[in-house]
Amino acid sequence: MPRQRPFLSDNAATIHPRLWEAMRAADSPDSPYDGDRLSAALDERFSELFGRECAAIWIATGTAANCLALATMVQPHGGVVCHEEAHIEVDEGGAPGFYLHGAKLMLASGEGAKLTPADIAAVIDPIRPDVHQVQPHAIAITQASEYGRAYRPHELAALGAFAKERGLGLHMDGARFANAVAFLGGSAADAAGPCDTLAFGCIKNGGMSAEALVLFDPAQAELVKYRRKRAGHLQCKGRYQAAQVLAMLEGDLWLENARAANAAAAEIAGACGERLMHPVEANELFVRLTPGERESLRAQGFEFYDWGADAARFVTAWNTPQDDALALAQAVANL
Amino acid sequence: MPRQRPFLSDNAATIHPRLWEAMRAADSPDSPYDGDRLSAALDERFSELFGRECAAIWIATGTAANCLALATMVQPHGGVVCHEEAHIEVDEGGAPGFYLHGAKLMLASGEGAKLTPADIAAVIDPIRPDVHQVQPHAIAITQASEYGRAYRPHELAALGAFAKERGLGLHMDGARFANAVAFLGGSAADAAGPCDTLAFGCIKNGGMSAEALVLFDPAQAELVKYRRKRAGHLQCKGRYQAAQVLAMLEGDLWLENARAANAAAAEIAGACGERLMHPVEANELFVRLTPGERESLRAQGFEFYDWGADAARFVTAWNTPQDDALALAQAVANL
Amino acid sequence: MPRQRPFLSDNAATIHPRLWEAMRAADSPDSPYDGDRLSAALDERFSELFGRECAAIWIATGTAANCLALATMVQPHGGVVCHEEAHIEVDEGGAPGFYLHGAKLMLASGEGAKLTPADIAAVIDPIRPDVHQVQPHAIAITQASEYGRAYRPHELAALGAFAKERGLGLHMDGARFANAVAFLGGSAADAAGPCDTLAFGCIKNGGMSAEALVLFDPAQAELVKYRRKRAGHLQCKGRYQAAQVLAMLEGDLWLENARAANAAAAEIAGACGERLMHPVEANELFVRLTPGERESLRAQGFEFYDWGADAARFVTAWNTPQDDALALAQAVANL
Amino acid sequence: MPRQRPFLSDNAATIHPRLWEAMRAADSPDSPYDGDRLSAALDERFSELFGRECAAIWIATGTAANCLALATMVQPHGGVVCHEEAHIEVDEGGAPGFYLHGAKLMLASGEGAKLTPADIAAVIDPIRPDVHQVQPHAIAITQASEYGRAYRPHELAALGAFAKERGLGLHMDGARFANAVAFLGGSAADAAGPCDTLAFGCIKNGGMSAEALVLFDPAQAELVKYRRKRAGHLQCKGRYQAAQVLAMLEGDLWLENARAANAAAAEIAGACGERLMHPVEANELFVRLTPGERESLRAQGFEFYDWGADAARFVTAWNTPQDDALALAQAVANL
Incomplete structure (x- = not known):
């Protein structure tokens, strides 16, 4: 055979050795939850990476990261435009419905599981602006997309302008964000574009059990931290989570x-x-x-x-x- | 100084060396989520431990374990009787309200943060059986309690009989279940009594990021697995979670x-x-x-x-x- | 001009004079909520109409009726198959997401806004039976449909058989049920077929503010009554609601x-x-x-x-x- | 006998004749939902009554009015301080848990079912400002209280100042607001004090099926209208609802x-x-x-x-x- x-x-895939080392190095007493020194370092580390002030927290799954991010932009009576083959629609067991308290996913078509402003407009322009129809509150895109396609910076700029014009939040599911950055060849900031929130994937990239949720409006961190706890995602021994994420960033391992x-x-x-x-x-x-x-x-x-x-x-x-x-x-x- | x-x-506290070993031993390819061999072994291992058929899943926190367990017994319009100083009331950031879709915690008093049937009856007997008042659907107790007190087998039997008589589910928060068993000196089954679900704590007992949720009615496993996924708690690399739990049971390390x-x-x-x-x-x-x-x-x-x-x-x-x-x-x- | x-x-449309008369006739003291004689008569009256035992309650809107009905069949982590132009999808402001705690509407295509088993199978057969995908729990159809089309008894029988085979509930939105019955020329039972729940419309048919929710499994009445109250839909002076519904049935005014x-x-x-x-x-x-x-x-x-x-x-x-x-x-x- | x-x-109690007259007078064609002339008149009429600009909508029950009001101030992860015998805690079937998506009621004691700043502080001051504990977002009081006691203007001013200082919303359940105003002898504005929202009761005061929800920040009207629809409370024939409320205000019938x-x-x-x-x-x-x-x-x-x-x-x-x-x-x- x-x-x-x-x-x-x-x-x-298995775990990268440097993450094992980082977790073992974290194996001494420190404060519980996210009160430890490693968790506290995430904001600064991601602010450096993206060249703008942001807040960042660890979270066990991309599903939870996506949902907590969307909860900063979407009211329970609103909707999220995403690609009809987006992971949040197809493969997250209805998690957005749970975290967003019944908000609606609004499905758009787009080549390569990517969306353009026109793709989104095709979905939301027909929505009557009255209470009988759910109104969009946010857009969620995936970098790289579910078909492994990367958004170029100018495409992201166009989406950001569209979102701003329509008063919508813009979230990026970055389960394979690293692969997109590696392909595009530019900076992390280029590949994130003007998105408001980013689920920065580590697990598919050699991590064990920690993704990072990056909030480009740090004022949203408080809400997200309350919601993370409420979702049972605030682990006691957060330092082992933070250690994974920091090791991933260290020396650009990601x-x-x-x-x-x-x-x-x-x-x-x-x-x-x-x-x-x-x-x-x-x-x-x-x-x-x-x-x-x-x-x-x-x-x-x-x-x-x-x-x-x-x-x-x-x-x-x-x-x-x-x-x-x-x-x-x-x-x-x-x- | x-x-x-x-x-x-x-x-x-830091992680027990045997859990590190177990996680490292799991670091070879296997199926994702809970499709791996380690995750698959949990049902049998816990069935042995408790001497009756049960289902068991790993879950990252006790908060999530408690809530997923309660979701098997409590409808959104119902209530859960718990001690007024119970962790689910005081220290879980409102997670039961989230997971149970607005169900109500009904607070009872009891010596040492333990509850007796009489303590519970004092809370629920005055509830009119009409739609204007939230009706109890379950009881949640903590073994050992928030004041480090252990329920004796005869106390659990009395609670089980009461729950059955009133048609209520019985959940046990076992964040420190091991300490109760160690104190009581009997079997795990003795310390669990007739509870329907048990959040079997590992993290406070030398674990890193995995508790076990034990369902004494294995038929509930399907619902719990859907809800775990929906809550963003189904980790990709579940084998590292299962490895922790199994190592904890191995040789009665717990x-x-x-x-x-x-x-x-x-x-x-x-x-x-x-x-x-x-x-x-x-x-x-x-x-x-x-x-x-x-x-x-x-x-x-x-x-x-x-x-x-x-x-x-x-x-x-x-x-x-x-x-x-x-x-x-x-x-x-x-x- | x-x-x-x-x-x-x-x-x-304006209110039928016999409903005004009935409401005025109810204008004497009676018990509050649904404890009055008129509300109490609904079960029997609808059981007569449909020739089988059922429970029936008044409710102010079809939106609430549909949602309360679906809540008897759909868990928060499940889904409801409906036509892509169904009222619950298009025109109820996301109410199903609210009442079903984030359950998902699964959109099927079908001629004339009607659905056949094949239309539904096309949507649900591709769903993998794993926790990553939301599973269907119920089907919702509309009689007469959003395009004014009536389901024939044999079509309903086929849908009922399909629903039973797949373990799904079957709800009928009957905002214009009367028009369908009038068209079909048969009995109310013929036009309801084997559905589990029916939102029996009155308001579009000369009523003011009361629809009837009919439960063909009367055991579901308790859950629905708790949920109606919880949704703020249990009116103090229910006799004026019941009076409308009863007047509508009286002498087949409907x-x-x-x-x-x-x-x-x-x-x-x-x-x-x-x-x-x-x-x-x-x-x-x-x-x-x-x-x-x-x-x-x-x-x-x-x-x-x-x-x-x-x-x-x-x-x-x-x-x-x-x-x-x-x-x-x-x-x-x-x- | x-x-x-x-x-x-x-x-x-039965319906006041002038409400019957008003409803009958509304029995001619007009726009559906709240697009009719009567519904459109509510904002202005209540702005006159309270001497400040406000928005007002009809709603079928006080339960729904209270919950929709609280939804403007309370996030799902937050809490509402209310009296332990408040109607929202004791007699609304858990509706706040439903409408607020699991937010918590925080129970205070107070003489005569009224609350003072000190009563509220006794509940919220011990809450640690960390994510493990639910934080208060609003206060709900009842005018007149569940024991028929009226808040005096200076008491309301103190509560308003306290709420402002703590960053909390202030809602007033006015199921018997009219009785409080009648007792106090001052204006409606005096009895409402600085509250942000008021459930203005009509039904217990001779109405049939309509209360008014008054929003002293008219900017909240949009959110409330979306939520009302989503809750199945936007009736088709809203003019009969508005007619009741307007008739109640006309000539100070209330x-x-x-x-x-x-x-x-x-x-x-x-x-x-x-x-x-x-x-x-x-x-x-x-x-x-x-x-x-x-x-x-x-x-x-x-x-x-x-x-x-x-x-x-x-x-x-x-x-x-x-x-x-x-x-x-x-x-x-x-x-």
């Missing part, structure tokens, strides 16, 4: 890991040619493959999810062996 | 740790005599101390919380050095 | 009114020919009309809503003067 | 009715002497009566509720016959 080569998802994942994806993409359903801009590949082709790849040990009847999704991770990527590239080329 | 000797709380904490508390209690506000049955001491006495203890390096104007709370942990316990006992005796 | 002839909606409205609609429909977008089965007409044609009709005093760019909606009511209906028919014919 | 003389409550009820209560109070548990300032009497005395009164046809083991509550209404009041006064005097 061939060795298994996992391309199922980056969400179950970018290093993302570059590795992206490189592996690019390696494979090179062999896929016309099979690619979407340009590969991060660490996900959506590849047209017949059932027989998929069977053949699986017989060679490659693990991946089907994507509908005639395609497959491959995801690389920070620790995807170059050998695995090359092998997959070769195997696809050989089909 | 004297060395600091921490008795603030067990909630910030009891070993609790016995150590209890022993340290008993050591100190012996020196407190009439100063004790409550019998010491777990790892918490509530000690009458004047402001001057507290100042004197702090000057000697002891860290603890004031408990009102004329008392202090001391909490021991799994790793409280015997030397610290002896020193505190001596210092109190010397006052 | 021509006399105004209103075809905007049936929802603002059918008499609906027949009058349907007859007026049929009169107009006869003149519309190919202009009709949907067969006219109740009291609503959706008519293709150019902007110029609409302008011409408005200049003649006809009031109605535009329906997109090239059509208009006309609604008749229990008290639409025959003269108005004939005039509109003539005017359309003259275009 | 003696004629029944009802003193159970004012909440089931005061006339309240004076009649108060006068009847005062008549009875004169005979009660030392039996009175509370001074009678509105239309409720709490009277010490032994079981035997209560039996005797009931045998004479008087209807009323027991108030604990040794007292009874009598409530007069706008239409309590003078003869009934005199008879009750005589009967009590004869005991």
